[in-house]
Amino acid sequence: MVTANDPKLKSWVEVPKESDFPIQNLPFGIFKTKYLTPVAGVAIGNYVLDLVYLHENGYLDGLGLPPGIFNQKFLNDFFTLGRMKIREVRERISELLRHDNDELQGDAAGREIALVPMDEVQMLMPVKISNYSDFYSSEEHATNVGSMFRDPKNALLPNWKHLPVAYHGRASSIVVSGTAIHRPKGQIKYPDQEFPAFAPTRKLDFELEVGFITCGETRLGQSIHTAQAEDYIAGFVLFNDWSARDIQQWEYVPLGPFLSKNFGSTISPWIVTLDAMEPFRAQGPEQLPHVLPYLAFEGKKNFDIVLEVLLQSEKTEQTTVCRSNFKYMYWNVSQQLAHHTVNGCNIQVCDLYASGTISGPSPGSYGSLLELTWNGQKPLTLPDGSERTFIEDGDTITMHGYAKKDGVRIGFGECKGKILPPIQG
Amino acid sequence: MVTANDPKLKSWVEVPKESDFPIQNLPFGIFKTKYLTPVAGVAIGNYVLDLVYLHENGYLDGLGLPPGIFNQKFLNDFFTLGRMKIREVRERISELLRHDNDELQGDAAGREIALVPMDEVQMLMPVKISNYSDFYSSEEHATNVGSMFRDPKNALLPNWKHLPVAYHGRASSIVVSGTAIHRPKGQIKYPDQEFPAFAPTRKLDFELEVGFITCGETRLGQSIHTAQAEDYIAGFVLFNDWSARDIQQWEYVPLGPFLSKNFGSTISPWIVTLDAMEPFRAQGPEQLPHVLPYLAFEGKKNFDIVLEVLLQSEKTEQTTVCRSNFKYMYWNVSQQLAHHTVNGCNIQVCDLYASGTISGPSPGSYGSLLELTWNGQKPLTLPDGSERTFIEDGDTITMHGYAKKDGVRIGFGECKGKILPPIQG
Incomplete structure (x- = not known):
């Protein structure tokens, strides 16, 4: 210990x-x-x-x-x-x-x-981020998204349980908690229009994530075993992967999300060390079908971190919109790093690897408005009786995270950002 | 002038x-x-x-x-x-x-x-690359890939002629010409197997691209007009976006290519300035349907750069496998930068933006083996009579590029890489 x-x-x-x-x-x-x-x-x-x-x-x-x-x-x-x-x-x-x-x-x-x-x-910003990759490691999130946009009966794509799906993200636009973000504009294809329009997003969302920061590097060609992966991890941050769902839907085939994500992402300023998280190890979900040997691991590689998202509009008090937990992750951080390097991709010091949206099993634990409001079909009610499907100008989204055990509470501080109106011109 | x-x-x-x-x-x-x-x-x-x-x-x-x-x-x-x-x-x-x-x-x-x-x-390496994005801006390439993997009658996806599709790539694994690359291993799902296997790629490919390097930065929230985009461009390099097609096919839905690309990419060592390319401006293809106003531009924004790829196996002399031209690009670099920043995404000095595979209209001008051999169905014949569908261990791929006019020939030097056997273990 x-x-x-x-x-x-x-x-x-x-x-x-x-x-x-x-x-x-x-x-x-x-x-x-x-x-x-x-x-x-x-x-x-x-x-x-x-x-x-x-x-x-x-x-x-x-x-x-x-x-x-x-x-x-x-x-x-x-x-x-x-x-x-x-x-x-x-x-x-x-x-x-x-x-x-x-x-x-x-x-x-x-x-x-x-x-x-x-x-x-x-x-x-605690670090200058070298490279940033974003995983998609919550089964509930992937299932919810797959149900909404593809087929509820085959919500998970065939590869999902075999590998931790991920994509490269934009490092330059990651900002520290407290930085305001302007509502992004982009191409949106409305269902009733033949051609796309250029407009501010109408479906601005948060994504509740946890990221880890690396403190080691590998050579090109080198792979990291799951048993050694944690040696490369300095610690964790909360991460809000702001997303414009309407821009995303039009642009994302076939190469994945791009402008719908890279207008800004927010991290919490304190890097909570992996050492500090030791007492909060948890068993992850059972992985079936069995994973390939390079993804096998021993011991508890998940972490029990309570996560919550609060929304504050300019008119009402702050309200909790979801409560999730980092332990729900199907793929753990050791598997993520082993997968990322199994082809020889080199990692660098102060890379950021984010979890993807962390949704739990119950509707109140979904980690995005897309899921919480089921793509706008089930609006949330704020304390003043007004409704929210997606984020409106003036709304502030705050994420908290903490682990608690034996009377000790290890918190992450805030991951907070306010949405401003689109820039004119 | x-x-x-x-x-x-x-x-x-x-x-x-x-x-x-x-x-x-x-x-x-x-x-x-x-x-x-x-x-x-x-x-x-x-x-x-x-x-x-x-x-x-x-x-x-x-x-x-x-x-x-x-x-x-x-x-x-x-x-x-x-x-x-x-x-x-x-x-x-x-x-x-x-x-x-x-x-x-x-x-x-x-x-x-x-x-x-x-x-x-x-x-x-001429620069430390800050961020790397890869476009998909050749109509012929996108059409060929769409024909092979989706539907020849609807080869281009609906968004393709409205926006320069792109994705974020991995900056850490970009290496300079002359660096050998080990054949990557990864998950591959063979058609006759229920589960994926872990194996060295059997479909290792090159992608013939041109990239540009930035020499300016923008603030988060700022957009770059097509008319100003070239002010941010220092110059061009040749770029080989090595790709493992079998790994790509299994992993790429729904978030795009990842391990199939990030094991290594090669750039030529000399940054040929945009100024030096001035005499070689060319008209790009007509863009129909008309693009949205933020993608409109005036003047000649394409560049007439002859590109060629040579393959040398350990047993035979070097042979040219394709000849293409940068002028074939449907989306030009000014449009690429305007699109990338239209949502406020900030660019940094020494970002790399690559074109995507540059294929021309005729089969001999296709910029990848995937297209040249039509996914392995039409092997190339090497000088010693042996055949190639994809790259074999010991093969060296060399890219050249030059612009020529009024007796002046501006070249790019070599973009060269040898493929070594997979690393054991």
């Missing part, structure tokens, strides 16, 4: 009861303040711990960290040091923050500088 | 008659030698002109270039300076190389250092 995960640990930094960031979490991110340029930090309670301060003042001595490793706009160079180094740093920070450790606690002036109140920071 | 393109220009550097690199070309690349770390260079005849030497010795003074701009592993920082700066540098190099200019010519010692014989250099 990783020491930093011990449920009995307590920090001298006050951590509110329902905080996402107890001492057992310690996720990494990039932040700035009015006075500080972007640097790396770790979340603890309502504070961000400034890693540059710790590093420059000897608190991380002995870990063999290169000078300036945290004084950067992105975590990429840090993650290049690999999974073991990330673990060592997290363990050391855990030690420094324990109630019975006096090193930083006893340094009143240093403590004041090192702990920055969260309400004074702006969180930035 | 750009002065550097004048057909009457002659260089004091000897340029063989059929060279790809006369003074009217001057493409940019990254090279190294036994004695030099990777730096930027320009091709002239059988030499590479060392830009670091020119820059450090005052030959590029007055252009406002940042220190060290060419002393780098990639051209990215140079291309960040934009289209006009690339033009100025090319114009200045053209001036330095003219037969009547004595600045470098008259500096015997400097000349010796600045001009490195091509057979002493290794060409490297």
Whole structure:
């Protein structure tokens, strides 16, 4: 067991009861303040711990960290040091923050500088994403989509249970939580028209996903076994793969979704380490038919992470529109990485691999409005009595995620984005 | 007219008659030698002109270039300076190389250092590719594929003539000409089997493409007009989008090709500037039905570039397997960039946008073995009488491209790759 995960640990930094960031979490991110340029930090309670301060003042001595490793706009160079180094740093920070450790606690002036109140920071993109692939690994989601657009009796395509279907996405347009997105325009083919029109999407949707960030690289030609896959994973983020369903429907044959997705995707700013998720391992669904040997795995490779999506319009209070769980994934992250590299495709440090929409078995657990409203046929009712089929201008979508066990709650922070009207012109 | 393109220009550097690199070309690349770390260079005849030497010795003074701009592993920082700066540098190099200019010519010692014989250099990846998208813009190719796999009477899907279909590809596995590629393994569903098998591909193919590299960036939400699109384009490369057809057929529904493509793609090392291509503008095919206003354009936006693919097995001499032309493209590069950004998707410096397979109207002009052998039904005959349906281990595929007019021949160099047996294990 990783020491930093011990449920009995307590920090001298006050951590509110329902905080996402107890001492057992310690996720990494990039932040700035009015006075500080972007640097790396770790979340603890309502504070961000400034890693540059710790590093420059000897608190991380002995870990063999290169000078300036945290004084950067992105975590990429840090993650290049690999999974073991990330673990060592997290363990050391855990030690420094324990109630019975006096090193930083006893340094009143240093403590004041090192702990920055969260309400004074702006969180930035934690990594510069090298490559981004999006899977399609929730059986319920694939079944729902297949039922709506193809055939309810043969909703899953023949390949779906044999391989984790995925496609390449656009890295440049991934933004950090809090970034507003303009409603995209594009070609839409209305059923009653002969030719497509150019117009703002009428079917703007969210997709509730979890992504993982890599901290290792492979050579072209090299494959990763399922047993080693987790060595390449730094941690997880929440991911909203905004989608324009009407643009998607017209453009996606035969090469897959393109402009319907690449106008923007949102990630949560804190990378929750795979180490912090250790206590929350879960058994995934049984896989039948049996998978090919390169996709076989041992042990628990799913993770029990409660996920929820909230919608706030400009007129009403925030309301929960769905509640799902990362453990529902049919294909786990180790299988995803093994599949992605089985042909020799090389991975790089700070690649992002997203799960695809995570839907659960019940209608309230569907991870997109497409499914929740069954392509607009069953509108949701908001607290003020108004209805929603898809996202309207001014709506804010917020995703939360947390894992809970033995009195410990490890949260992901927010993955939030507001939709603005289309840009004119 | 750009002065550097004048057909009457002659260089004091000897340029063989059929060279790809006369003074009217001057493409940019990254090279190294036994004695030099990777730096930027320009091709002239059988030499590479060392830009670091020119820059450090005052030959590029007055252009406002940042220190060290060419002393780098990639051209990215140079291309960040934009289209006009690339033009100025090319114009200045053209001036330095003219037969009547004595600045470098008259500096015997400097000349010796600045001009490195091509057979002493290794060409490297010219840019670190930020994002890579692949279009599907040849009508003949899309028609051939649609005829083979769907319905010859409705070979083109309904969206094809309304928008330049494209998908996101994998940037990490793009390699420079000369890099060998191992035959990829993956899931293949044979028609007589109930379940897929895991095996090396039996249908390994090339795809003859041309790609363009960007030298500008846009903000998320910003769109590029067709009239401005070329301002964002530094130049062109040849591109071989290696494809495993059997893996592709099983995996590609519903999200598009993935492992069948991302095991490797090859680009030629020299970026031939858009400026150098100016004299070779051509009219594209008539577009009917009329395109939506955001895809409308004025002037000649296609380019007359002869393309050819050669196959060399380990047993026979090299033979030409197809001859096509970039001018056949239905959708031009300006339309591609306008479409890609019409939803606000942001482009970055050193993105790569590839054309998709470029097939012409006659069978000998098809840009892939899939089409040339009609999915293996019509094998090609090699010089020794042996047959080819798809690529075999030990085969080398080489692509060439050149534009020719008024006695000037602008070539692209080689885009070459050898296929090695699958990696064991």
